Amino acid sequence: MITCNADMRVAEIRKFCSLDETSQGLMKSAMSQMQLSARAYHRILKLALTIADLAGSDVIGPSHLAEALQYRPRIMYS
Amino acid sequence: MLSRVFSCAVIGLDGVVVDVEVDTTNGLPGMDIVGLPDAAVKESRERVHAAIKNAGLPYPRKRLIVNLAPASVRKEGPAYDLPIALGVLITEHLLPPQCAEGTMVIGELSLDGSVRHARGVLPMAATAREQGFTRLFVPESDAMEAALIPGMEVIPVTSLADLYRHLTGGTVIEPKPPITEQDLPLDVLTDFREVKGQEHVKRALEVAAAGSHNVLMIGPPGAGKTLLARAIPGILPRMSIEEALDVTRIYSVADQLPADVPLIRNRPFRAPHHTISHAGLVGGGNWPHPGEISLAHRGVLFLDELPEFGPRVLEVMRQPIEDKVVTISRAQGSLTFPANFQLIAAMNPCPCGYFGDSIKPCTCSSATVTKYQKRISGPLLDRIDIHIEVPRVEYEKLSDQRLGEPSESVRARVEAARQIQRERFGSAQQGPVAS
Numbered sequence: 001m002i003t004c005n006a007d008m009r010v011a012e013i014r015k016f017c018s019l020d021e022t023s024q025g026l027m028k029s030a031m032s033q034m035q036l037s038a039r040a041y042h043r044i045l046k047l048a049l050t051i052a053d054l055a056g057s058d059v060i061g062p063s064h065l066a067e068a069l070q071y072r073p074r075i076m077y078s
Numbered sequence: 079m080l081s082r083v084f085s086c087a088v089i090g091l092d093g094v095v096v097d098v099e100v101d102t103t104n105g106l107p108g109m110d111i112v113g114l115p116d117a118a119v120k121e122s123r124e125r126v127h128a129a130i131k132n133a134g135l136p137y138p139r140k141r142l143i144v145n146l147a148p149a150s151v152r153k154e155g156p157a158y159d160l161p162i163a164l165g166v167l168i169t170e171h172l173l174p175p176q177c178a179e180g181t182m183v184i185g186e187l188s189l190d191g192s193v194r195h196a197r198g199v200l201p202m203a204a205t206a207r208e209q210g211f212t213r214l215f216v217p218e219s220d221a222m223e224a225a226l227i228p229g230m231e232v233i234p235v236t237s238l239a240d241l242y243r244h245l246t247g248g249t250v251i252e253p254k255p256p257i258t259e260q261d262l263p264l265d266v267l268t269d270f271r272e273v274k275g276q277e278h279v280k281r282a283l284e285v286a287a288a289g290s291h292n293v294l295m296i297g298p299p300g301a302g303k304t305l306l307a308r309a310i311p312g313i314l315p316r317m318s319i320e321e322a323l324d325v326t327r328i329y330s331v332a333d334q335l336p337a338d339v340p341l342i343r344n345r346p347f348r349a350p351h352h353t354i355s356h357a358g359l360v361g362g363g364n365w366p367h368p369g370e371i372s373l374a375h376r377g378v379l380f381l382d383e384l385p386e387f388g389p390r391v392l393e394v395m396r397q398p399i400e401d402k403v404v405t406i407s408r409a410q411g412s413l414t415f416p417a418n419f420q421l422i423a424a425m426n427p428c429p430c431g432y433f434g435d436s437i438k439p440c441t442c443s444s445a446t447v448t449k450y451q452k453r454i455s456g457p458l459l460d461r462i463d464i465h466i467e468v469p470r471v472e473y474e475k476l477s478d479q480r481l482g483e484p485s486e487s488v489r490a491r492v493e494a495a496r497q498i499q500r501e502r503f504g505s506a507q508q509g510p511v512a513s
Contacts, residue, residue, distance in 0.1 A: 002503040004496060005289035006463075007402065007418070016502060040460055047463045050289030053495040071282060071464040073294075 005050045010042060017045040022062045030069050044068050081168035083178045084211065085161040086202040087153050090366070090413040091327055093198075093205025095182070097147040098158060100165030105141035111162075113146030116154040125156070126163045129187040133239040138170050152410065154365060157196040160185035160215065163238055177245045181213040182206040184220075191238040193217045195337075200323070200330040203227040215241065221254040222340035223330060226323065228256050257340060265344045267312035270485040273305055275475035277482075280306070282466040284488055287313045288495040292399070292421040292461060294384070297468030298438070299431045303424040306468070307380045310422060311347045312485035314378070315496045321376050324416070328375055332368045346377030348419075352386040356394045366406040366413045371398055374419035384425040385453040392458055395421075399461045421462065427451070435470060 002008060008016070019027060031041065048060045048068035055064065080101045086093045109123040123144075130137045144162055146153050161183040167173045184202055186194040199220040204227055206214055213231040216224045221234035232254040235241045244251045270280060279295065279302075286293045287310060295303045317325065326342045329335045335342070350359065350370045361369030371379055381387060398404040402418040427433040428447040433440040440447070459465075 004499050006291050006420070007503075012503070037460055043461075043463050046289065047285070047291055050291065050495065050499075051285055053498045054285060054288050054491060056494075056498075067285075068463075071285075071466065073459050073462070073465040 005046050005053070008046055008049075013042050013045050017049050017060060019045075019060055019065065020062070023060060023065045026062055026065055026069070034069070034072060036072070040072065044072065047071065079169050079171065079175075081165045081175060081178075083161040083165045083168070084182050085158055085184060086182055086205055087151050088198040088201055088331055089151065090415065091201055091331055091368075093201045094148075094151050095205060095209050096151065096153065096158070097145075098161040098165050098183075099145040099147065100162065100169045101143050101145075102138060102140040102169055103143060107139045107141060109142040109144060111144045111146065113144075113149045114152045115146060115158075116152065118156045119146070119153050119158055122156065122159050122162055125159050125187045125189060126166065128189040129159070129191040129238050130163055130166060132189060133191040133237070133242060135167065135172060135239075135242065136170070138166065142166060142169070152365070155197060156186035156194075157184050157198075159187035160193060160235070160238070160241075163187060164215075164241075167242070173242070173245055180211055181215060182211045183215045185215065185217045185235060187238060193235045193237055193241075195219045197333045198331045199223045200226060200335075201327050203230060203232075204327070206230060219337060222257055223326075223335065225254040225257045226326070226341055267344070267485070268305065268309040269312060270309045270483060270488055271481040273302055273309060273482060274478065275471045276302055276306065276468060279466050279468050280482070280488070282464050283310060284313065284492060286310075286420065286422075286464050287315075287488075288492045289499070290420045291463040293423070293464045293466065294459070294462045295422070295424045295466055295468045296427055297424075298435045298470055299426060301468045301470055303468050304382055307349075307378075307382070307422050307424060308347070309485060310378050310380075310420075311345050313488045313492055314345045315489065315493045317343065317345055317376060325376050328368050328372055328415070332373060334373065346374050347380065348374040348377070349380040349382060352381070352383050354387070354391060356388070356391045359391055360394050360398065360404050360417075361406050361415055364408065365410065366408060366415075368415045369404075371395065371404060371417040371419055372415040375416045376418060377420070379419045379421050381421070381423045384423040385450055389453065389455070393455065396457055396461065423462065424468075425454070434467075437470065 048065045051064040051067050052060045083098045085096045085098050087096050127137055168175055184196050195217050200223050203224040207227050214224050215233050215235050218234040218236045221232050224232045233251050234254050243249045297303055322341055322343055348370050359370050361372055398417040403414050404417045405414045428442045428450050430441045432438040433447050
């Protein structure tokens with residue numbers, strides 16, 4: 001049984017985590033720049049939905065997605 | 079005369095009803111126990127003999143045969159002592175056969191006839207209710223645990239002699255009243271207010287708590303990583319009664335339930351040391367027992383000094399993080415334990431700890447830093463949603479007398495976000511446990 005956002009599977013992510021046009025553009029550039037995997041893509045959507053929930057918003061806005069993206073690992077070792 | 083008493087075995091986290099049949103045959107006095115018993119069950123015969131004798135009752139000078147059915151289920155532990163003793167007494171017509179009807183009997187006997195603690199009483203009580211039993215004889219020390227299951231008459235047994243008197247119409251043992259969650263206290267937890275500065279980390283942890291996301295905190299020693307992690311249970315939403323029973327069942331089977339706490343109401347916070355073996359972390363053993371990740375079910379698994387954990391230990395967590403359950407396969411069979419935990423990890427950026435620090439220079443070579451950070455594999459890092467740097471705390475912030483935001487108000491926001499999620503996923507029926 002799913003009780004929180006982290007428990008979502010791909011089907012639920014598709015159902016509840018729709019992105020508007022601005023966010024889609026942001027996600028697309030982040031995917032290529034940060035070299036994100038398919039799993040990372042889904043995890044970012046789940047995280048963005050949680051941030052939207054905390055803000056009391058029904059949909060994921062660009063600001064929510066941006067916050068979720070900045071929590072992703074940067075390549076530490078350089 | 080053949081007698082039949084019911085008891086229970088625990089396989090993984092589920093109970094299986096066990097028929098304890100006792101009969102007498104001709105032959106040399108003694109007792110044989112059949113039905114896949116382990117060593118502790120076989121030793122039962124000595125304890126039962128002494129306990130019956132010391133309860134002031136006659137032990138039959140006949141050959142006794144005890145069968146634990148179904149014979150295919152492995153029986154372990156000493157919890158069959160009391161049902162076997164009752165069976166012997168019924169066989170000898172010292173007790174009426176109907177005294178054990180609709181009753182599940184659990185308990186280890188000591189030589190003087192007193193009844194000792196048994197492991198896994200909560201799942202046994204749950205099984206008893208599912209299977210239509212109405213009464214439970216359990217050790218006095220475990221009666222609170224059994225009383226969590228409503229609709230059962232729980233008789234707390236202190237000794238075999240007391241139970242004998244109860245069943246023969248002497249001194250009656252009062253059943254344990256059902257326990258409601260209001261009777262149980264909540265622990266005092268570390269408050270977010272006590273952590274100075276680190277506002278961005280607190281925000282990240284709030285997000286993590288709101289959606290149960292995994293977190294990795296990276297920072298120099300003494301920045302407050304461990305303190306922040308210990309404050310997380312205080313901002314997590316309260317467990318519903320179903321969740322609390324779920325968690326308590328695991329602790330009951332792992333025998334980690336404190337004697338005076340029948341129900342775990344606080345979300346678990348497990349912080350295993352980095353010397354833990356992989357069996358200790360995910361569970362294992364000849365006959366599998368739950369490990370730390372299952373004990374952290376519905377709570378927090380905090381791994382401090384993440385790179386110090388062995389690589390094999392960390393990699394075995396990859397599958398449970400995705401599936402929220404862990405399946406342990408052994409020659410005797412495979413068992414699945416729940417493992418829906420939130421991973422909170424903390425690490426230094428390099429062996430000396432000060433790589434990237436604003437004041438203290440790092441003394442590690444760049445190759446050492448890379449090697450240290452590479453101890454955590456890419457696949458594991460990919461499963462951690464939130465990576466957050468925890469920098470050194472400035473003097474101004476540290477000496478500030480004002481306290482930060484209390485955990486209580488952060489938790490209110492987290493609860494609100496969780497409520498939205500419960501409604502979204504259609505599991506809104508379970509409200510939080512009243513505090």
